[in-house]
Amino acid sequence: MLSYSAATSYDLKQWVSGTVGNFWAFAHSQLYDEPARLVADGLISETVEETGRRRRTYEILPAGREALRDWLAGRTEDAVEVRDIGLLKLFFASFGEHDDLVRLARDRHASHRQRADDYTAQREELVEYADRWQLKTIELGIRYERCVEQFWADFLAELEAEQS
Structure with missing residues (x-):
């Protein structure tokens, strides 16, 4: 994330939650702890405000960009x-009740439909400023959620047909 812009840990938390956090889970503590390790490794720099809240702002260094390129090439x-x-x-x-299974299918169908709808709305917001690869990432997220949504819809139809 620092490849895009210098940031505080709070900034990173905000960016992650609306982007890569959709498909890669991060513990919030990691977004506060990891920068210190990257500073120690010489991959990013740290600037601390001299007054006020003494926020720490991190910026990627050339060695960090090289490490990122190496990681991407792997x-x-x-x-x-x-x-x-x-x-x-x-x-x-098989250890539960049929009604529980129907409820599970309904809940999961609705959940995946909502997530796909959210991704679609997010993509419409991102199209103005995101790069091609960020848009492809969210496109895959939309496709994944629609596929899983369809699975649960089909399964729900099977369950309801069994009840008839």
Whole structure:
């Protein structure tokens, strides 16, 4: 995030929550702790206000940009980790009641539809200033959420057909 602009940890928290935080979970503490490590590693610099709240502003250094380029150039073969409480409940659904399963399908369908709608609205806001790759990222988010939304819609229809 510092590649775009110098920032405080609070700024980073705000930026992350509306961008990469949509698909990569960060502990808020990490956004406050990690800059100190990057300063110690010589990848970013730190400027502390001399008065007031003594906020720390971080800025990427040439060594940090090089580390970012190296990271981007590296292979990305890791499997995607999905942590979806809905899928976990579905896996164990044979131990529950049919009505609970219907409610799960309705809730997950609505949740994924809402998230896709939110991403779509966010994309419309971003199109004015985001770069091509940020827009592609949110496009994938929209597609993912619509796909999962459709799964739950189809599953819900199956469950409702069984009740008829």
